[in-house]
Amino acid sequence: MKIVSCFSYLEEIKPLAQAGADELYCAVATLPHFGKPAALTGIGPLKTAVRAAHGLGMKLSLAVNGIAPEFTLKQEAGLLKRLAAADASGVDAFITASPSMFSLLSKLKPQLRAKLHLSSVQPCFNSLTAGFFIKLGVSRLILPNQLAPFEAREIIKLCRARKVETEIFDYRFFGCAYLNGRCHLHFPDHYTPNIAIRDGSMCRLNVKAEKLPALSCIETDPAWKPRLGPVMKRLSVRLGCGGAPRMANAASFFDFFSAGVNYLKYGTRQDASEIKIKKVRELRAMLDLVEKFSTTLPHKDARACFIEKMTGWDGNKF
Amino acid sequence: MSIEHGIRLGSLSFSKLENSGRLKDLLERFDWVYLGPEFCENLLENAVVSEIVRFQEKGKKVCLLTPLLSEKGLKRLTAVFKKLIKLRSAGRLDINNLEITVNDFGALELAERENLPFKINIGRQLYDNIFVLKRTQLRVLNRLALDFFTKIGINRYELSTIGIRPRTNFRDRAYGFNPKKFSLTLYYPYLNLTTTRTCMVGMPYIAPDNSVRSIDCDRECRACAFEVTHPWIKEKLLIRGNTMFIEFPDKFYSSEKELKKLRVDRLVYCPFP
Numbered sequence: 340m341k342i343v344s345c346f347s348y349l350e351e352i353k354p355l356a357q358a359g360a361d362e363l364y365c366a367v368a369t370l371p372h373f374g375k376p377a378a379l380t381g382i383g384p385l386k387t388a389v390r391a392a393h394g395l396g397m398k399l400s401l402a403v404n405g406i407a408p409e410f411t412l413k414q415e416a417g418l419l420k421r422l423a424a425a426d427a428s429g430v431d432a433f434i435t436a437s438p439s440m441f442s443l444l445s446k447l448k449p450q451l452r453a454k455l456h457l458s459s460v461q462p463c464f465n466s467l468t469a470g471f472f473i474k475l476g477v478s479r480l481i482l483p484n485q486l487a488p489f490e491a492r493e494i495i496k497l498c499r500a501r502k503v504e505t506e507i508f509d510y511r512f513f514g515c516a517y518l519n520g521r522c523h524l525h526f527p528d529h530y531t532p533n534i535a536i537r538d539g540s541m542c543r544l545n546v547k548a549e550k551l552p553a554l555s556c557i558e559t560d561p562a563w564k565p566r567l568g569p570v571m572k573r574l575s576v577r578l579g580c581g582g583a584p585r586m587a588n589a590a591s592f593f594d595f596f597s598a599g600v601n602y603l604k605y606g607t608r609q610d611a612s613e614i615k616i617k618k619v620r621e622l623r624a625m626l627d628l629v630e631k632f633s634t635t636l637p638h639k640d641a642r643a644c645f646i647e648k649m650t651g652w653d654g655n656k657f
Numbered sequence: 658m659s660i661e662h663g664i665r666l667g668s669l670s671f672s673k674l675e676n677s678g679r680l681k682d683l684l685e686r687f688d689w690v691y692l693g694p695e696f697c698e699n700l701l702e703n704a705v706v707s708e709i710v711r712f713q714e715k716g717k718k719v720c721l722l723t724p725l726l727s728e729k730g731l732k733r734l735t736a737v738f739k740k741l742i743k744l745r746s747a748g749r750l751d752i753n754n755l756e757i758t759v760n761d762f763g764a765l766e767l768a769e770r771e772n773l774p775f776k777i778n779i780g781r782q783l784y785d786n787i788f789v790l791k792r793t794q795l796r797v798l799n800r801l802a803l804d805f806f807t808k809i810g811i812n813r814y815e816l817s818t819i820g821i822r823p824r825t826n827f828r829d830r831a832y833g834f835n836p837k838k839f840s841l842t843l844y845y846p847y848l849n850l851t852t853t854r855t856c857m858v859g860m861p862y863i864a865p866d867n868s869v870r871s872i873d874c875d876r877e878c879r880a881c882a883f884e885v886t887h888p889w890i891k892e893k894l895l896i897r898g899n900t901m902f903i904e905f906p907d908k909f910y911s912s913e914k915e916l917k918k919l920r921v922d923r924l925v926y927c928p929f930p
Contacts, residue, residue: 406785406786407785407786407789407798408798408799409789409796409798409799410798410799411799411829411831411832411833412800412831412832412833413831415799415800415801415833437786437798437802438786438787438801438802438805438806439786439798439799439801439802439805441805442801442802442804442805443801462725463762464725464726464727464728464761464763464854465726465727465728465730465731465761465763466728466731466763467726467731467762467763467764467766467767467770468726468761468762468763468766470763470766471762471763471765471766472762485853485854485855486727486854487868487869487870487871488868489868489869489870489871490727490728490729490870490871492728493728494728516853516855516857517851517852517853517901518725518782518851518852518853518854520785521782521785521851521852522850522851523848523849523850523851524850524851524901527890528790528791528792529791529792529819529848529850529903530850530890530891530892530903531890531891531892532889532890532891533888533889533890533891534889536889536890541889541890542851554883554884554885554896555883555884556880556881556882556883556884557881557882557883557884557895557929557930558881558882558929559880559881560879560880560881563877563879563880563881566880567880567881570858570877570880571883573857573858574857574858574883574896577857578857578885578896583853583855583856583857583860584855584860584861584862584863585855585863586854586855586863586869588863588864588865588866588867588868589865589866590865590866590867590868591868591869593868594868643866646865646866649865650865650866
């Protein structure tokens, strides 16, 4: 398994490589991407980044994974030119999500040299979805964090048969409760804030349970009334401070690793440079650990040892 | 053509409606009956097929809603599709009065693989790929997004209610698409804000040493929907199972003429989120 890390600034490339990244990815301000605005202003800095990454023996992918890129015909022509320029700059892959971006990139074929990766913001939860996007030319699937390794077996099998790579996120540094790419809580498009809400913070309500007003039930099924108390308590705690159950954990990581998933991703572009570097070191340490246990212990013991060790991992330093 | 009206039944069934005496009224008021789980594969059951047949026998048009799918849901949906094809071959289903709404690209792929003879619509969990939907805006992203789905035979898209008279780009030639190539279905009065797989209502806690096999639950979503007053926002949030909704005011359009300008020719009432 190899490490893919995000970066925002050119100065981060070398230290991320030293911290253990095998590949990098970034976004540029002039091409539609998911999440926070990119710090790299356009194709110029992208070229410099590609040269730096390749000079260190690393591939570089460009996220063009905006799920809802809006453009006119005139803007479409400009976008196509910028994509062609990005391709010519030497990026190794485009991370894509939107059907319209797939269509645009297909216009660059057969000259297109960069590969296509399916972003997790176009979440793939089954092998037929994987097949749908593989037909569009995808050579790597970035799996969503709300997918269990057991559920991913058929996807991984298909990818292996079609020589398509797979990638997962490090469970410690990523994981919204809601489906990434399909969440309308993120921005106040449909609700009216009473206070200034930071982008994305509505997805993590993070209100203390005792401060969250009691839930009220609508149209309760009489048969459920005696069992409703624990359900309400569960929901209240999860909304307030407990968060949704997390499928991605030490055990699921071990199982994805054992299933032969190719890449481990860290992708919080808005993190400060020093945090990015620290986190990539943590990814490297975790990979070293899982490789050590897997090569020296029987599978079952390796899994137990890895989970025990990682359960004690201290995330407070981040 | 006048606006068609539908009702999304959710957990209500033909028998439940019949027993409660509400069936007759429903059959009179609505042209379309929307059945099946829109948001969760755990609720996808073979029984939905016989429900489709029963409503068609009463002269109703039916739309089968399908959710986001894991491999487990895909297997269930495959069984449902095979049954529908069998019933169609036996002459027990009217092909013109059955549509399937998909919320997963895998369901699109499955429909193609099984040569599903029914009309396919794009559902409320996929519309972001084609439209920008905000309180004051309803816009097609670009012509390529629309072409992508038109090429695979899609021309109906399902959206939730938004505010009255949203701004559109449907007549803006700069975008280069033909608005006559698509129709919209509008669900009201609830808009789905977000969905999770790890259902906040139903899924039990997952220990760090537990790599789950699937989303496990006791179908707690069937108990009720929950209303939450959040201190940060003015509106109330509504939670049903794995999805969070927001309710829009009763009056979301001024006239049918206005709806037609928005390419909306079908309204689907949801009695509950």
